[in-house]
Amino acid sequence: MGKDPFAPLAEAYEAWYETPLGAFVIAEEEKALRALLPPGESLLEVGAGTGYWLKRLPYARKVGLEPSLAMLQVGRRRVPEATWVEGRAEALPFPGQSFDVVLLFTVLEFVEDVEKALAEARRVLKPEGSLLVGILEALSPWAALYRRLGEKGVLPWAQAHFLTREDLKDLLGPPEAEEEAVFLAPEAKPPFPEADQAGLRAGNRGALYLGRWR
Ligand SMILES: C[S@@+](CC[C@H](N)C(=O)[O-])C[C@H]1O[C@@H](n2cnc3c(N)ncnc32)[C@H](O)[C@@H]1O
Numbered sequence: 001m002g003k004d005p006f007a008p009l010a011e012a013y014e015a016w017y018e019t020p021l022g023a024f025v026i027a028e029e030e031k032a033l034r035a036l037l038p039p040g041e042s043l044l045e046v047g048a049g050t051g052y053w054l055k056r057l058p059y060a061r062k063v064g065l066e067p068s069l070a071m072l073q074v075g076r077r078r079v080p081e082a083t084w085v086e087g088r089a090e091a092l093p094f095p096g097q098s099f100d101v102v103l104l105f106t107v108l109e110f111v112e113d114v115e116k117a118l119a120e121a122r123r124v125l126k127p128e129g130s131l132l133v134g135i136l137e138a139l140s141p142w143a144a145l146y147r148r149l150g151e152k153g154v155l156p157w158a159q160a161h162f163l164t165r166e167d168l169k170d171l172l173g174p175p176e177a178e179e180e181a182v183f184l185a186p187e188a189k190p191p192f193p194e195a196d197q198a199g200l201r202a203g204n205r206g207a208l209y210l211g212r213w214r
Helices: 020-036 052-056 069-078 114-123 141-151 165-172 192-202
Strands: 042-046 061-066 083-086 099-105 125-136 177-181 208-213
Touching: 020 052, 020 125, 020 177, 020 192, 020 208, 042 052, 061 069, 069 083, 099 114, 114 125, 114 165, 125 141, 125 165, 165 208
Parallel strands: 042 061, 042 099, 061 083, 099 125
Antiparallel strands: 125 208, 177 208
């Protein structure tokens, strides 16, 4: 990566999850992610950030790969039980067939070569392993906000490029299972569960699309 867009954000990265809206959103995302979790011993999270998911996911061997030293340092401090490795999705420093599960959660938005990153994720999966990919859906109201912030130079969005679920399926083929979450908009008013249902009825795409591939 040229300049690290996450460097100034690392220490406060999880602070938004403490706000009422942030807590609702992250809980909805966790429900969607847990619904797709495959069994297995070993998990690699590519672009593991501060280790928010690594800390919570129930695998015996957890490895976090992260290119941002600032994020990696926070992650290593918060999730010392995981193994942390500096590296990039496009060139994973692991032998083939190393992991039961590989997770990329809102990371493809920031990688330079999405196809290479997905090919690498598949290379390091064991033959019966599962690839879990979560994206910030390009056609959701949240991506509209983040795109605008990016145009104004706000980090990390200034360096993001968004995918739709159709883009992801074009790259990976049809998923064996999928989930969608967070239908409310960024300016939703509480109660958030009602706003989320209203967003769903209104036809909003969920901010999070998650798929599982073999
Ligand atoms: C939005 S954060 C998500 C972090 C974590 N997956 C989570 O959900 O909490 C995106 C992360 O992807 C990382 N990233 C950016 N470019 C990357 C690349 N080429 N390979 C791997 N990770 C990358 C960033 O440093 C950042 O930590």
